[in-house]
Amino acid sequence: MLRLCLALFLIIPTPAFADEITEVETFEGGNGEQVTDIVVPPTENNNLVIVENTWEAYGGMDNYHMSLEHSKHGGTSNDYEFVLPTDHDVYEVAFTIGAMNNQGSVQYTHNDDTTQTNTIDAQNGMNMNTMYEDIVYSVKNTANKFIDKFVITINDWSLLDNVEIKYEGTTTTTLDPLTVQRNANFASYGILETDNEKGIRIEEEEIVIQELIIIEIQEAIEVGDNMAITGYSETDEERVIREELTNVVIVVGDEEVTYNEKEQSDGTIDRDQERSINEELYGVALTDEQIERGDLELYDVKIIDEDIYEEQEFVNDADILDIEFIELEDEEYIELIEEEIKEIDLELYEIELFQDDIIIDEVDWIKIRIENDLFPPTEEEIKEDLIEVQDELDETLHGDDTKREDELQDEEVLVEQIQDFEDKDTIKGIFDTEEVIELTEKEVAIEVAEIKEVIVIEIEIATKEEIEDFTEEELVEYEEAKEEAIQEYVEDLTEEEVVEVLEEVNDIGVQNLSEASEEVQEIVQAVVEEAIQDVAQLTTEQVEVVAEVLQIKTEDVELIAESVKDDEVIAEAVEEYIERAVANKDVENYTLADVVTEISYESFIENPIKTFVDFNNLGDITIANIGDDMTNDQKEKAQEVVVPVILTRIISMAAFVFRRGNV
Amino acid sequence: MFKQLGNWFIEAIKETLNLSWTLVGLVIATLTLTGSAQQVTGLATILTLAIWLLTIGFRK
Numbered sequence: 001m002l003r004l005c006l007a008l009f010l011i012i013p014t015p016a017f018a019d020e021i022t023e024v025e026t027f028e029g030g031n032g033e034q035v036t037d038i039v040v041p042p043t044e045n046n047n048l049v050i051v052e053n054t055w056e057a058y059g060g061m062d063n064y065h066m067s068l069e070h071s072k073h074g075g076t077s078n079d080y081e082f083v084l085p086t087d088h089d090v091y092e093v094a095f096t097i098g099a100m101n102n103q104g105s106v107q108y109t110h111n112d113d114t115t116q117t118n119t120i121d122a123q124n125g126m127n128m129n130t131m132y133e134d135i136v137y138s139v140k141n142t143a144n145k146f147i148d149k150f151v152i153t154i155n156d157w158s159l160l161d162n163v164e165i166k167y168e169g170t171t172t173t174t175l176d177p178l179t180v181q182r183n184a185n186f187a188s189y190g191i192l193e194t195d196n197e198k199g200i201r202i203e204e205e206e207i208v209i210q211e212l213i214i215i216e217i218q219e220a221i222e223v224g225d226n227m228a229i230t231g232y233s234e235t236d237e238e239r240v241i242r243e244e245l246t247n248v249v250i251v252v253g254d255e256e257v258t259y260n261e262k263e264q265s266d267g268t269i270d271r272d273q274e275r276s277i278n279e280e281l282y283g284v285a286l287t288d289e290q291i292e293r294g295d296l297e298l299y300d301v302k303i304i305d306e307d308i309y310e311e312q313e314f315v316n317d318a319d320i321l322d323i324e325f326i327e328l329e330d331e332e333y334i335e336l337i338e339e340e341i342k343e344i345d346l347e348l349y350e351i352e353l354f355q356d357d358i359i360i361d362e363v364d365w366i367k368i369r370i371e372n373d374l375f376p377p378t379e380e381e382i383k384e385d386l387i388e389v390q391d392e393l394d395e396t397l398h399g400d401d402t403k404r405e406d407e408l409q410d411e412e413v414l415v416e417q418i419q420d421f422e423d424k425d426t427i428k429g430i431f432d433t434e435e436v437i438e439l440t441e442k443e444v445a446i447e448v449a450e451i452k453e454v455i456v457i458e459i460e461i462a463t464k465e466e467i468e469d470f471t472e473e474e475l476v477e478y479e480e481a482k483e484e485a486i487q488e489y490v491e492d493l494t495e496e497e498v499v500e501v502l503e504e505v506n507d508i509g510v511q512n513l514s515e516a517s518e519e520v521q522e523i524v525q526a527v528v529e530e531a532i533q534d535v536a537q538l539t540t541e542q543v544e545v546v547a548e549v550l551q552i553k554t555e556d557v558e559l560i561a562e563s564v565k566d567d568e569v570i571a572e573a574v575e576e577y578i579e580r581a582v583a584n585k586d587v588e589n590y591t592l593a594d595v596v597t598e599i600s601y602e603s604f605i606e607n608p609i610k611t612f613v614d615f616n617n618l619g620d621i622t623i624a625n626i627g628d629d630m631t632n633d634q635k636e637k638a639q640e641v642v643v644p645v646i647l648t649r650i651i652s653m654a655a656f657v658f659r660r661g662n663v
Numbered sequence: 664m665f666k667q668l669g670n671w672f673i674e675a676i677k678e679t680l681n682l683s684w685t686l687v688g689l690v691i692a693t694l695t696l697t698g699s700a701q702q703v704t705g706l707a708t709i710l711t712l713a714i715w716l717l718t719i720g721f722r723k
Contacts, residue, residue, distance in 0.1 A: 563697070563698060567697065567698060569697065570697060596697055597694060597695050600693075600694040600695070600697075600701075601694050604690070604694055611693065611694070611705065612693065612705040612706075612708065612709055613705070613709070614702070614705075615702055615706070616702065618702060618706075621699045621702065621703060625699065626699050626700055626703055627696075627698070627699065627700040628699070629697070629698035629699055629700075630696065630697050630698050630699075630700055634695075634696070634697055637695060638692070638695040638696050638700075641691060641692070641695045642688075642691070642692045642695060645687075645688040645691055645692065646688060646692075648688075649684055649685055649688050652684065
């Protein structure tokens with residue numbers, strides 16, 4: 001109701017205070033058309049009245065104007081009547097008249113039928129710009145007197161423009177309907193808007209609400225899906241944030257795989273690693289459990305039994321020999337008389353006679369054996385028995401069985417054999433033998449995976465395809481960044497962690513590191529260098545591990561560490577040991593000494609003179625300590641090479657001298 | 664004098680070539696050794712070669 005009343009109030013025009021209204025006839029309604037309702041002299045069929053813009057150059061004329069007494073100069077005068085609008089009470093009239101050479105007059109007729117005649121002076125002698133006059137006639141100060149019309153009387157061609165009338169008018173205020181709506185709506189619910197705008201606003205609000213509903217539904221779906229996948233009630237955005245903090249990146253095979261929290265705890269990592277290993281071994285990505293239940297058959301893959309290591313249970317000897325242990329109870333004892341015992345070939349039955357079971361006092365076994373020619377044994381029998389025993393000892397003690405003696409061996413010999421056994425049973429002994437424990441492919445893959453577990457480093461590794469697409473600069477940057485990351489990782493390792501990595505390397509063998517990725521090899525190399533640098537801080541056991549990696553003796557590790565500081569060749573050999581060992585994986589017994597020799601050879605090729613004249617602390621060398629700074633491994637290698645060369649030279653010299661002597 | 668020097672130089676080259684196999688053996692020995700042993704061997708090789716070449720005339 002309030003809105004209705006307000007609208008009606010605003011729509012109904014309300015009188016306002018009276019204003020002075022001015023209307024000006026300018027003939028600018030287009031082609032000289034009028035713009036007011038002042039009745040002007042007719043122009044149709046009237047040669048004396050023309051509306052034109054020909055003489056706008058004259059002062060007072062603005063574009064279109066009226067031409068009175070057109071082309072007439074002098075003669076009889078003519079009247080030109082201008083009737084003012086009757087719906088107005090005009091109290092003032094004005095017009096501009098120009099180019100009037102002869103005097104004229106104007107008569108104003110009032111509403112009370114009275115008139116007023118005024119003279120219009122001639123304008124001859126003036127220049128064109130000033131040849132005009134603004135005529136104004138007003139009765140405003142006369143109460144209730146208004147002007148109805150005026151008549152201009154002239155006999156000379158004149159120009160007229162800007163006929164102006166003034167009257168008092170009542171202005172009405174009519175509000176815009178849209179404004180009415182806005183005001184009504186504002187009064188209703190406080191928003192200044194039209195009904196149309198309200199409709200648009202409501203539509204937009206509904207769209208926004210629909211979008212919010214859709215978003216909520218999507219979030220609910222995300223939360224439900226993530227709950228099933230991750231176990232957390234979270235949106236996708238929240239999941240990304242959480243996983244950034246909890247995810248881990250592990251290298252499986254040659255790829256980096258990201259595992260979330262749930263996958264870390266449900267065994268996915270182990271299964272993926274098993275798949276990777278088995279894919280390398282059998283060409284099929286299956287877990288160990290799947291292989292055990294026989295899924296390989298589905299892919300036509302057969303496992304050779306030799307590759308499988310199975311723990312075998314110790315077989316009970318009784319099952320093999322099928323011996324029946326007869327527990328003799330008292331009543332089962334068979335009492336043999338002496339005659340019966342004599343007839344028994346005890347050896348044939350291999351009966352062990354327990355003193356508890358048999359009444360010894362009544363049996364003279366020695367006598368029995370003598371009478372049966374079983375005792376005493378002949379010399380030949382004694383020798384045969386001793387030989388058998390010796391052979392058995394040789395087999396069990398791994399001694400030198402090529403040496404046979406008729407007499408019993410002295411204790412010293414036995415002691416030596418025992419010592420040899422002890423040596424060969426230690427780590428030192430193992431390295432002394434030519435036999436190398438070879439791992440199967442599966443065992444190598446398992447050991448490689450264990451190394452990767454020990455080495456936990458966050459490093460960006462590019463795939464082969466990405467590396468191929470790198471420019472030279474990008475490749476250099478990538479390599480430098482990788483090297484820097486490796487150095488930082490290694491420097492942060494404790495001695496225990498360094499040794500842990502080296503122990504894993506020993507398990508697999510340095511030359512089997514070819515199965516690991518290039519990055520793992522680089523890391524292992526850096527760890528080896530770190531171990532050599534920090535050898536003084538390592539325990540004896542840890543030094544042994546380092547020695548095993550470098551395939552040198554334990555006491556030579558410190559030697560190497562000292563030599564690294566002074567000798568560039570040895571320092572470079574330590575830096576490149578892993579890389580060269582992997583490259584020469586097919587070379588048996590490839591050790592640090594081989595690397596040193598290779599680098600010496602390369603430096604000799606590069607600069608032969610420097611190799612021979614590179615003296616370092618020459619004054620400290622004496623005959624007694626020559627070679628003390630060489631490792632045993634290096635000495636052995638030198639012997640292997642130098643001795644044959646020297647012998648060959650001696651033989652060739654001898655042959656040469658012999659030939660010359662015979663000539 | 665220059666002629667003598669030239670003759671000596673030619674003789675030195677001949678002797679070095681005669682010693683090729685020996686030098687190969689010594690170079691190999693030097694490369695397989697490290698540390699003080701390598702230095703001593705290298706020094707001995709150079710000095711011996713130098714003395715050998717310088718005493719060509721004396722030994723003839």
